[in-house]
Amino acid sequence: MEDLRTELAESLDRAEWEWLIPHAMRDALVVVAPQLDILDVGVAIANDNVTAVQHWIGEALIAKPSTHQLSDWNSDRAKQFNTLIVQPYVLVQELSAA
Numbered sequence: 001m002e003d004l005r006t007e008l009a010e011s012l013d014r015a016e017w018e019w020l021i022p023h024a025m026r027d028a029l030v031v032v033a034p035q036l037d038i039l040d041v042g043v044a045i046a047n048d049n050v051t052a053v054q055h056w057i058g059e060a061l062i063a064k065p066s067t068h069q070l071s072d073w074n075s076d077r078a079k080q081f082n083t084l085i086v087q088p089y090v091l092v093q094e095l096s097a098a
Contacts, residue, residue, distance in 0.1 A: 008042045012084050014095070018077040023090040024070060031069065032093045033061040042084045042091055065092075 023029050030045075032038050033056075041062060044052040056062040065073075073079050082093040 004046055005039060005043050008039055008046065008084060008086070012039065012082065015081050015083045015092075016077065017073040017079040017081065020081065020083070020090065020092060021074075021077075024065065027064065028088055028090050029065050030089045030091050031063055031065050032091050034093060034096075036061050036093075038082055038084050038091055038093045042086045045086045045089065045091075062091075 020029065030041075032041050036056065041053075041056065043049075044056075053062070080095040082095060084091040
């Protein structure tokens with residue numbers, strides 16, 4: 001399991017919204033709440049940890065992007081995100097403007 005986490009950590013990246021649009025168009029984005037560790041979510045999804053994933057969905061901590069989010073991000077295409085690819089999904093976590 002540690003190997004998977006290490007492997008995912010190596011593919012953790014930062015991306016601008018502009019680069020994520022094609023993934024949004026194929027409905028592959030999963031938005032991760034800022035209070036979660038994107039690596040924890042990636043490991044849970046990769047390991048098919050249904051219990052953890054369903055809990056986060058139930059708490060609205062991971063979700064498909066809302067229409068409002070997509071609209072906001074489309075108006076700021078340089079918006080930055082932490083990204084993690086866990087096939088077939090692209091996990092994204094909004095970075096604060098600070």
